[in-house]
Amino acid sequence: MRRSKTMELGVGLFMLAGILGLLFLGLRVSGLTFGVPEDTFRLEANFANIGSLKPRARVTMAGVTVGRVAAIELDREWYDARVVLELNAELEDQLPRDTTASILTAGLLGEQYIGLSVGGDPEMLGNGDTIRDTQSAIVLEELIQQFVSNMVND
Amino acid sequence: MMEHLRGLGRRSCDVLEALGRSGLFLGQSMLGIPSREGWSLWLSQMHFVGVLSLAIVLVSGLFIGMVLALQGYTILVDFGAEQALGQMVALSLLRELSPVVAALLFAGRAGSALTAEIGLMKATEQLTSMEMIGVDPLRRVVAPRLWAGFVALPLLTVGFSVVGIYGGYLVGVEWLGVFEGSYWSNMQASVGFIEDIGNGLVKSLVFALVVTWIAVFQGYDLVPTSEGISRATTRTVVYSSLAVLGLDFVLTALMFGGFS
Numbered sequence: 313m314r315r316s317k318t319m320e321l322g323v324g325l326f327m328l329a330g331i332l333g334l335l336f337l338g339l340r341v342s343g344l345t346f347g348v349p350e351d352t353f354r355l356e357a358n359f360a361n362i363g364s365l366k367p368r369a370r371v372t373m374a375g376v377t378v379g380r381v382a383a384i385e386l387d388r389e390w391y392d393a394r395v396v397l398e399l400n401a402e403l404e405d406q407l408p409r410d411t412t413a414s415i416l417t418a419g420l421l422g423e424q425y426i427g428l429s430v431g432g433d434p435e436m437l438g439n440g441d442t443i444r445d446t447q448s449a450i451v452l453e454e455l456i457q458q459f460v461s462n463m464v465n466d
Numbered sequence: 467m468m469e470h471l472r473g474l475g476r477r478s479c480d481v482l483e484a485l486g487r488s489g490l491f492l493g494q495s496m497l498g499i500p501s502r503e504g505w506s507l508w509l510s511q512m513h514f515v516g517v518l519s520l521a522i523v524l525v526s527g528l529f530i531g532m533v534l535a536l537q538g539y540t541i542l543v544d545f546g547a548e549q550a551l552g553q554m555v556a557l558s559l560l561r562e563l564s565p566v567v568a569a570l571l572f573a574g575r576a577g578s579a580l581t582a583e584i585g586l587m588k589a590t591e592q593l594t595s596m597e598m599i600g601v602d603p604l605r606r607v608v609a610p611r612l613w614a615g616f617v618a619l620p621l622l623t624v625g626f627s628v629v630g631i632y633g634g635y636l637v638g639v640e641w642l643g644v645f646e647g648s649y650w651s652n653m654q655a656s657v658g659f660i661e662d663i664g665n666g667l668v669k670s671l672v673f674a675l676v677v678t679w680i681a682v683f684q685g686y687d688l689v690p691t692s693e694g695i696s697r698a699t700t701r702t703v704v705y706s707s708l709a710v711l712g713l714d715f716v717l718t719a720l721m722f723g724g725f726s
Contacts, residue, residue, distance in 0.1 A: 322517040323509055330621030333628040337663050341556050341631060343654030 351401035352379065353439040357413045362393045363424055363449025365415055370425040371397050378403060381426065397426065397443075408433040414447035424449060488683045495608040495682070507610035515576040515611070515678075516618030520625065522575055523568055527626035530563055531555060531633025538634075539642050548642075552649035553656040555634035556627075560657065560666045561722065564626040566714050569673035572619050573706035577681035580611055581702040584685030585695040593686075608682050615678030616671070623670035665721045672713060677706040 338344045362384060371379040379399035387394040397413075410431030417424050428443075437443070538554045584607060587593050593603045631653075638644045657663070681702045688698035 319510060319513045323512045326512070326517045326520065326618075326621065330624050333621075333624040334663075334667075336628055337560070337624065338659055340650070341560070341627075341653055342657040342659040342663055344659045 352398040353401055353404040354382065355397045355399060355407075355437060355439075355441055355443055357395050357397060357426075357443040357446050358387055358390065359393045359395060359413075359415060359446050359448050361448040361451060362395060363415055363417075363451055365395070365424045365426070365449065369423065371399060371428065372425060373428045373430075378428070395426070405436045405438050407437045409435040409437055409441075410445055411437065411443055412445040412447065413443045415449035417450070484687070487687065488679070491604070491608075491683055491686065492612075492679055495604045495612055504605070504610060507606070508613055511610045511614035512618060515572075515580070515614050516621065519572060519575050519618070519622060523571055523622045523626050524629045526567060526571060527564070527629035528633040530567060530626075531559065531630030531635075532637045534558060534563075534630070535634035535637040535642070539638060539644070548638075548644050549648040550652055551634070551638045551644050552631075552651075552653035555638070556631055556653045556657050557662060559627050559630045559634075560662045562714070562718070564623045564630065565666050565669040565673055566710060568623040568626045568670065569619060569677055569710045570707055572615075572622065572674075573677045573681070573703055573710065576615065576618075577677050577702050577706050578699045580615075580678065580681040581685040581688075581699045582695060584608070584611075584682055585688045585690075585698050588686065588688065589690040589692070589695060591690075608686060611682050612678050615681070616674045619674035619677070620667055620670045623666065627666070661721075668721075669714065669717050672717060673710050676709050676713060680706045680709065 365381065365384065367381050367384055369381045370377050371381065379397055381395055382398040383396040385394050385396075386392075407428070408431045410433040412429045412431065414427050414429070415424055416427045431445070534555050535551060538551050539548055542548045542550055542554065584593075587603075587607065593607065596603045596606060635649060639646045639649050684698040684702045684705070688694045
């Protein structure tokens with residue numbers, strides 16, 4: 313079978329286009345970033361109920377993403393959920409000790425994420441500290457149950 | 467009664483035998499050490515099954531992306547969720563439609579041609595002549611075609627996804643007026659590189675292997691008459707379409723079904 317220059321060029325371009333397409337999918341569609349991992353520090357927070365919070369969920373402050381959930385595990389001592397947060401290193405020793413972490417829902421049906429709101433304590437949270445003040449996820453069934461039992465009581 | 471039973475047994479034996487033959491055939495063709503000449507054979511096959519299939523695959527990708535965006539928009543807008551359009555288009559293309567539709571098009575465009583080509587070589591006894599002069603037809607004829615299909619289909623699938631996502635962008639953003647930022651950012655927030663793009667590529671690798679394998683085996687194994695060639699070409703398209711759709715369900719259940 314003869315092999316011409318244009319054929320080689322065509323196959324070369326085809327392969328190149330495929331690789332560029334994959335790169336496009338990676339960068340533009342899945343939002344992959346090739347940077348070095350950002351500097352982070354860890355905080356822990358215990359929640360009575362995390363709802364359907366997942367690892368890698370966003371952690372936001374005033375709506376701005378400042379980190380993500382690194383791990384979720386059951387705290388054997390208190391039987392509640394211990395959530396490990398990874399936050400940007402810029403915020404280390406910048407958050408007051410009485411910062412509140414609450415589990416919020418994006419929209420009516422959206423994913424759950426953690427919202428931080430600052431307090432006014434002069435002492436700051438450092439790497440490995442625990443956020444004391446937490447608000448659990450709102451579970452729709454519990455809300456309905458409360459509503460119904462209030463109705464019955466009235 | 468005995469006659470029917472014997473017929474059933476004969477047919478099962480035939481099927482098993484064909485499966486075994488095709489397995490051996492695949493192993494022998496793919497394991498052969500490629501020579502320097504093999505590279506140029508592979509290149510010309512790559513040109514035929516890959517570069518020349520590009521047009522049909524890309525045009526179909528564009529239209530499928532456009533129709534996905536149109537259909538998705540009319541449903542999502544009822545829930546006030548048209549911002550999720552990018553996510554819907556990208557996920558359905560990457561996970562499902564690109565691998566499957568590209569493989570079906572590939573079976574029709576390249577698979578049938580491979581069967582007919584190899585079949586005609588067999589009918590005109592070119593394969594036997596090659597053996598006579600000491601050239602292994604598996605390595606000379608079959609292996610380059612198998613490898614070319616195996617490499618070309620995943621690349622075509624990637625092209626299909628890219629063009630489809632742009633087709634969705636054209637209809638959703640430019641025509642129907644979904645906000646451009648939410649089209650891309652919702653997409654980026656929900657598409658994972660390994661779990662969506664990677665799994666889609668794994669699917670298309672499996673389909674590539676199955677479709678080219680069926681195509682070359684049907685060509686190699688046919689009855690060397692003109693009727694045999696036409697039957698084998700039809701069988702290639704039918705079997706590979708069925709295999710792609712069936713395997714797709716199995717792979718989807720394994721990847722996204724959550725059994726693990």
